[in-house]
Amino acid sequence: MNPLASRLRTLAGGALFLLLGALPALPQGQPDFAGRWRFNPQRSDDVRALVRESVGPDYTSGDVKKEATRMELRGWLIAVAEKPEAMLLTVEQTPQEFRYGFGDEVGIYYFAREGTRQAPNGEIDKTRLRWKGEQLVVEQEGDRGTRLTTAFTLQPGGRQILLTLHMENKALKKPLDLRLGFDRVEKKP
Numbered sequence: 559m560n561p562l563a564s565r566l567r568t569l570a571g572g573a574l575f576l577l578l579g580a581l582p583a584l585p586q587g588q589p590d591f592a593g594r595w596r597f598n599p600q601r602s603d604d605v606r607a608l609v610r611e612s613v614g615p616d617y618t619s620g621d622v623k624k625e626a627t628r629m630e631l632r633g634w635l636i637a638v639a640e641k642p643e644a645m646l647l648t649v650e651q652t653p654q655e656f657r658y659g660f661g662d663e664v665g666i667y668y669f670a671r672e673g674t675r676q677a678p679n680g681e682i683d684k685t686r687l688r689w690k691g692e693q694l695v696v697e698q699e700g701d702r703g704t705r706l707t708t709a710f711t712l713q714p715g716g717r718q719i720l721l722t723l724h725m726e727n728k729a730l731k732k733p734l735d736l737r738l739g740f741d742r743v744e745k746k747p
Contacts, residue, residue: 587692588689588692588694589692589694589710589712589716590651590712591649591651591656591658591694591710591712591719592649592650592651592745593648593649593742593743593744593745594646594647594648594649594742594743594744595646595647595648595649595719595740595741595742595743596645596646596647596740596741596743597645597646597647597738597739597740598718598739598740598741600739601718601720601739601740601741602736602737602738602739603736603737603738605635605636605736605738606636608734608735608736609632609635609636609734611731611732612725612730612731612732612733612734613628613631613632613635613729613730613731613734614628614632614730614731616629616632616636625729628727628729628730630680631704631725631727631729631730635734635736644660644661645660645740646660646661646743647659647660647719647721647740648660648664649710653669654668654669654670655667655668655669655687656668656669656687656694656696658696658710665685665696667685667686667687667696668685668687669687669688672684672685672686673685673686675698677698677700677704681700681701681702681704682700682701683698683699683700683701683704683706684698684699685697685698690709692711692712693709693710693711694709694710695707695708695709695710696708696709696710702727703727703728703729704725704726704727705724705725705726705727706723706724706725706726707723707724707725708721708722708723709721709722716742717741717742718739718740718741718742719739719740719742720737720738720739720740721737721738721739721740722735722736722737722738723735723736723737723738
């Protein structure tokens with residue numbers, strides 16, 4: 559082999575090694591939630607019962623406009639109970655951002671700054687992402703008064719995630735607290 563070509567390959571390989579070494583890694587000790595996760599109803603709260611208790615019935619009391627937000631929230635939440643097999647959670651995680659969602663609906667959240675996004679019910683949310691020990695917490699505050707806090711906890715062994723949701727809105731009878739369990743389907747999306 560030509561000595562110049564050999565030297566260029568060595569330099570290119572070294573540059574690639576340095577570049578790959580410079581890629582940001584997750585903070586030491588922070589869990590990596592990246593992957594695909596299937597909803598596990600046996601490891602979750604009774605979604606229907608808690609939604610009924612917090613959000614109310616699947617009908618309005620007559621003033622449809624007044625109860626539109628409550629019905630939108632109810633429809634979004636009850637979908638978890640209606641089709642648990644369709645609840646495939648996808649998570650992508652880097653040191654700068656955290657993406658998660660179900661199906662085509664994916665939210666992007668940033669570690670270093672507040673963000674905005676449009677929620678499934680049409681609200682415009684201000685979003686914040688922070689670590690609370692080994693738990694990753696996503697906070698969303700909507701322009702129509704919905705406050706949603708979702709905490710991600712990787713269970714021992716790394717094969718399961720527990721999502722805890724706390725939702726507040728004046729349309730709810732009381733705040734909704736819900737735990738949803740997910741089992742790992744594959745490591746990286």
